[in-house]
Amino acid sequence: MNSITKSHYDQILEKATAIQHKWREIPAPRRGELLRVFGNQLRESQEGIAQCIMTDAKKIRAEALGEVQEAIDMCDFAVGLSRQLYGLTIASERPEHKLQEAYHPLGIIGVITAFNFPCAVWAWNHCLSIVCGNSVVWKASPKALHVTAACKQAWDQAVQNCMPGEGFEDLLQLVEGHKEQAEWMADDARISLLSATGSTEMGKTLAPRVAARLGKALYELGGNNGMIVSKHGNLDLAVRGIVFGAVGTAGQRCTTLRRLIVQEQVYDDLLTKLKPAYASLPVGDQFNAETLVGPLIDGAAVERMQSALSSAREKGYIVHGGESLGDCLVRPAIVEASTQCELVQTETFAPILYVLKYSKLEEAIQLHNGVPQGLSSCIFTDNLQEAETFTAAVGSDCGIVNVNIGPSGAEIGGAFGGEKETGGGRESGSDAWKQYMRRSTITINYGKSLPLAQGIKFGD
Ligand code: UN1
Numbered sequence: 001m002n003s004i005t006k007s008h009y010d011q012i013l014e015k016a017t018a019i020q021h022k023w024r025e026i027p028a029p030r031r032g033e034l035l036r037v038f039g040n041q042l043r044e045s046q047e048g049i050a051q052c053i054m055t056d057a058k059k060i061r062a063e064a065l066g067e068v069q070e071a072i073d074m075c076d077f078a079v080g081l082s083r084q085l086y087g088l089t090i091a092s093e094r095p096e097h098k099l100q101e102a103y104h105p106l107g108i109i110g111v112i113t114a115f116n117f118p119c120a121v122w123a124w125n126h127c128l129s130i131v132c133g134n135s136v137v138w139k140a141s142p143k144a145l146h147v148t149a150a151c152k153q154a155w156d157q158a159v160q161n162c163m164p165g166e167g168f169e170d171l172l173q174l175v176e177g178h179k180e181q182a183e184w185m186a187d188d189a190r191i192s193l194l195s196a197t198g199s200t201e202m203g204k205t206l207a208p209r210v211a212a213r214l215g216k217a218l219y220e221l222g223g224n225n226g227m228i229v230s231k232h233g234n235l236d237l238a239v240r241g242i243v244f245g246a247v248g249t250a251g252q253r254c255t256t257l258r259r260l261i262v263q264e265q266v267y268d269d270l271l272t273k274l275k276p277a278y279a280s281l282p283v284g285d286q287f288n289a290e291t292l293v294g295p296l297i298d299g300a301a302v303e304r305m306q307s308a309l310s311s312a313r314e315k316g317y318i319v320h321g322g323e324s325l326g327d328c329l330v331r332p333a334i335v336e337a338s339t340q341c342e343l344v345q346t347e348t349f350a351p352i353l354y355v356l357k358y359s360k361l362e363e364a365i366q367l368h369n370g371v372p373q374g375l376s377s378c379i380f381t382d383n384l385q386e387a388e389t390f391t392a393a394v395g396s397d398c399g400i401v402n403v404n405i406g407p408s409g410a411e412i413g414g415a416f417g418g419e420k421e422t423g424g425g426r427e428s429g430s431d432a433w434k435q436y437m438r439r440s441t442i443t444i445n446y447g448k449s450l451p452l453a454q455g456i457k458f459g460d
Contacts, residue, residue, distance in 0.1 A: 004175060004181065009175060016136075019171055020105070020135035024105035024133040028085050032079045033079075033082075037158045038127075038154070046065060047065075052147040056147050057297070063248065070120035071123030081131050085131075093453060094451045096447025100441075106132065107135075109129040109136050111125040112139045113139075114254075116253060122148075124427045125195045128436045136173070138174055139176075192215075193216045196221075203222075207219065223418060224347045224373040225376040228379040228390065234382060234404070238380040239273045245257030258353065261357075261367050262358070283330070296328045299328060304350060308350070345372060347373060361390075365389075374418045378404075387404075399422065400418065
């Protein structure tokens, strides 16, 4: 892919500024109308965009369609939001004063997305940015060029259908490039919010640059998601949750299940059920309707997986599966790890599931939280005390906490994101929209005197 030059980049940013100044004056419900039209456009384009996702991200069809569905759901969510960008009215301590807050458009939102969710993660950011009155500059993964072009085309069509000739053609602009272009965005004070999805390593490169200009950022970085399976859990349900969580998208979701923490009494039973389920997984071409595990994104990803498995073997861990099958295909691996060493604490973006054993819930929670990342988590148990403990303050330290479902496949309605090295950002549902707006706290004195807050007397 071509990378744009700095002067082209500056032109893009100038346009984005000018158009945002017009867009912020459009009433939010009208902005929502554009997202309604876009949602319908995505419904029409769902198959086409899914084909691009199958080509670029190498996802199987069901998952590719699901990803576009996630973008459609975001449109519906944003349409509803377009009439609900509420602020509060607060009781003032002073007589004849009104204290309120208003949410205003923020400016230009810079969006950086990864190869693995090239449509949905962009849509989380784009739909909220647009409904909140912002313009968007999007640097997509160079590995997802077809998807990016198809999303842009669907968006342009929606703008054309909904607001022809009104001058909003460039509300969304693409920044083609790699690391250098991402760094321009991180350094650029014209970008009011940088929303970046990718590896923790990428986040650690961009974050100091944004911080140096005291800019706002929203990070959605690495995960190392765990599942606790208690002796009180339904093992058959757990096996289904494990298989989708660990091998779905060939282990290349930020929410992929990477660590399985199993109570000793059910450890052998669970592995006895899990191993045949793994062995019979159809691995193959993502375009083949039977396939459940498609290829990894590239040869480098296969190498990283193989090198992690070699380290596991060197440590004496038992490795089941994990063979490289050619054409970037791999058999998903189960690794019985005796300790949560550095290898287990590291996110390898591939279908490797480390299995650990525990005896008491406190120990399981300690193991669970004992990694640098904090995205998604879950417990399988039918015991109320265990489930509630896991979701309480002393439980999982992650942004996403599930009971009796796996860690991946979140709905858009909740806020998505995680703690610690995952970066702290929250995207998509709930009140994530607030990050895409600036809040004014407004105090209005409708009286005839000027009382000061805190009862201060100043010269009177
Ligand atoms: C990602 O992998 O970056 O919860 C996003 C999930 C999806 C989104 C994953 N809805 O697995």
